[in-house]
Amino acid sequence: xxxxxxxxxxxxxxxxxxxxxxxxxxxxxxxxxxxxxxxxxxxxxxxxxxxxxxxxxxxxxxxxxxxxxxxxxxxxxxxxxxxxxxxxxxxxxxxxxxxxxxxxxxxxxxxxxxxxxxxxxxxxxxxxxxxxxxxxxxxxxxxxxxxxxxxxxxxxxxxxxxxxxxxxxxxxxxxxxxxxxxxxxxxxxxxxxxxxxxxxxxxxxxxxxxxxxxxxxxxxxxxxxxxxxxxxxxxxxxxx
Numbered sequence: 518x519x520x521x522x523x524x525x526x527x528x529x530x531x532x533x534x535x536x537x538x539x540x541x542x543x544x545x546x547x548x549x550x551x552x553x554x555x556x557x558x559x560x561x562x563x564x565x566x567x568x569x570x571x572x573x574x575x576x577x578x579x580x581x582x583x584x585x586x587x588x589x590x591x592x593x594x595x596x597x598x599x600x601x602x603x604x605x606x607x608x609x610x611x612x613x614x615x616x617x618x619x620x621x622x623x624x625x626x627x628x629x630x631x632x633x634x635x636x637x638x639x640x641x642x643x644x645x646x647x648x649x650x651x652x653x654x655x656x657x658x659x660x661x662x663x664x665x666x667x668x669x670x671x672x673x674x675x676x677x678x679x680x681x682x683x684x685x686x687x688x689x690x691x692x693x694x695x696x697x698x699x700x701x702x703x704x705x706x707x708x709x710x711x712x713x714x715x716x717x718x719x720x721x722x723x724x725x726x727x728x729x730x731x732x733x734x735x736x737x738x739x740x741x742x743x744x745x746x747x748x749x750x751x752x753x754x755x756x757x
Contacts, residue, residue: 519543519584526571529563529582531627533716534746535571543584547684550655553581554682562682564632565604568718583631587684596650596690601631601683605638608688609702618693619648621701625709627719631683637675641724646670650689656681673723713752720755731755 520542526535541563544550553560561580563569587602590611597617599608605623608630612620622640626633634652637644649665656678668676677683722730734740734754742749750756 530566545584564629567628616695617690619690624702624705650687652686654681713750
């Protein structure tokens with residue numbers, strides 16, 4: 518297990534801010550992970566840090582981050598099985614190479630598979646949990662396999678139990694051609710050209726029923742509003 522002390526929060530999050538994390542723990546396998554989850558009274562779970570902002574002081578609660586052995590992709594009947602630490606971008610690259618379709622809507626979304634599943638990342642019309650056939654999680658009871666229907670996922674929520682860690686997922690995909698999958702990925706990437714590329718944690722607010730959150734913030738005249746080193750993006754108002 519890799520143990521890191523006094524880690525700068527800015528170095529492990531896409532927002533590039535925050536104080537110091539007293540201890541980051543990276544288990545190498547399920548056994549080590551289960552030992553941490555079962556032995557620690559409290560902890561934070563961190564993926565790639567693309568949807569996390571830490572406070573500016575010292576964070577005493579241990580942070581668990583999956584090690585490199587949880588970063589894998591393997592073929593299974595009807596799709597692929599991928600580890601919780603696998604970057605979403607790498608999964609899409611694999612789908613392009615192998616001509617597997619069904620995840621193109623995730624193009625441009627950063628982070629790891631575990632984090633994406635935990636928050637049911639995706640677009641306004643579809644979340645990644647709709648492509649999940651089954652997932653393995655580690656919680657206080659150890660390693661277990663659950664189906665999406667068992668966790669009650671919804672808009673921007675994967676329904677994963679608190680403090681559970683997603684170690685792998687089986688994703689349902691269909692066979693297409695590399696050219697077709699690449700074309701669909703590029704199409705979805707094109708729709709994200711209105712989003713800023715500066716350090717951020719992605720879209721901040723959920724969209725209410727009446728209108729996109731970014732449009733409402735824009736209508737309120739808040740684009741460009743600053744507070745210290747943070748600013749509401751002038752390119753897309755739902756980004757800080």
